Amino acid sequence: MEHRCSAAGPAALLPHRRFQADGETYVYAAETGGLFRADEDVRDALSALAASADAAVPPEVVSDLLRAGLLQRGGRPARPGRIAPPALALRTLVLMLTESCNLSCRYCYEACEAHGSPPAGAGGTAREMSAETFLRCVEFLLDASGESRSLSVVLFGGEPLLRFPLLRAAVPQAMAMTGERGREISFSLTTNGTLITDEIAEFLGRNGISVCVSIDGPPEVHDLNRPYGSGRGSYADVARGISRLMKYRNGRPLAARVTLGGGAADVGGTFEHLRELGFDEVGFAPASAAEGSPAALAEEELDRVMEGFRELASRYESDVRERRMPAFSNMTQILALIHRGEPMPYPCGAGIGMLAADPSGTFYPCHRLCGVGDALGDRERGIAVDVRNRFLDRARKRREPACEPCWAKNFCSGGCYHDAYLRQGDLFAPSTHYCRWIRELFLLGLQTYVRIQNETPTFLDGPVRRKGDCMKHLKPVNRKAKAIGKDSGDPPVVEAQGTIPFMHTCTSVFNPGYEIDWTGSTKQLCTPIETDLFGTTDMYCWWPGQAPDTYNNPDWNADCTRAMKDWMKLKVVKPEW
């Protein structure tokens, strides 16, 4: 029996994206983050309801649609009123060790011109962080992070290796201090790679400091984007630095971060080149630059970037199929987001799980926002609660009205504040100039996710479970959908996106560069992807080197009799956070 969908009042379809993969129809529900395989009845119902809210739809299909968060009775959910900002859940502190830099990158100059400050090291009064401030900031992180076990300090600049003497002195002290307090902090460093000597590489390797090198591709591309102030290209020095990092890295993966500026849209060629140099992970982000700037990718270049991303996604699938570690780190991050499937009311962890300290120890929501907008406090007085609340309140409201009906809002949530600032002069304007590519990228992620789940489900979360599903027409695909699909009595489902989930990523433009990984730690940093190094340390880790200990997890390798062939059968052990 069919009945009018509107039997209990008007019904509204909620934001979703229907797509094809592997010859089937799938639907992603933005309000819940669930990803489902849809049968013919659902396809027909979605088409009919799109045409008329009054369409006749079988009751059990209506029930599935309601449960999945695809349909709302009584119209669209009311927008939540004022919602208390999420508590500070500090896990990552970015330390801006210096404002100086020995390079004069094209897009950096552009960005600095756009917000009226000189580029780092360009003759202004660049500030430097003292050892005392460094240690006080680490102390603040320890004090403000509660019982969190996974904390990160990101060493950033300017060029942080201009301050190697500071690092050499302060990092061991900070490690000793955290050890005395029974805590653990991982350090990571984002560098332009030009200053790496044997001594520096050995220090980084010995202290387990993860390194992400900013490199834009082969010499002709890199030297155009990342010259010294004299105009001389920096590629040769970076290549030398990379070979030193390789020598001392002690098996740690090495990540490359590529900034895609105008005239440099060949992501396939760049990826290939960086893999040949030995990078384990490569992540891309478009340069932040004002509208129309030659440093920014033009529209047709963004289209070429997307084509390149499609090729890399297909290569990613082959890598998974053939049990190789995929290196395209943007995709790794997108897959993790889809898998987790939590609604995301903020675009990133800025001011929530992450803060950045400028050289004086003043806190800002993220490293790119240092000196932009209001400070959120400092190492001495702590967090200015009212300023932080105001920031997050405005951040949340920026999604209205443009982003609320968008199916990609859980991936993007209005995009990077800093990018909006550069483009539109307003931190809290949604970055709608990138919508088309953001949606294309996440659609590519959804399609890739489905194909991987179908072919190699163990890559993401163990075999897809079918027992206990209580929906007939929608088959859960991602983890969130499985939770929705379990028969737990009352149909949920559409919760206002008021509670903030754990993870806050950096959506720096359409690179989900991730300031913080989905667990809420970083090990990751955006801009881009200081992070991606760290994709290897979360529960999706495929690196055999990240082995759980057999004392606490005695059977984690029970199904793996021949490591060379069976290592995919190693159990995933979720760390406690």
Ligand code: SF4
């Ligand atoms: S900025 Fe565009 S893509 Fe991002 S959530 Fe808003 S409308 Fe969607």
Ligand code: SF4
């Ligand atoms: S997306 Fe990244 S760079 Fe942009 S505001 Fe958030 S943390 Fe900062």
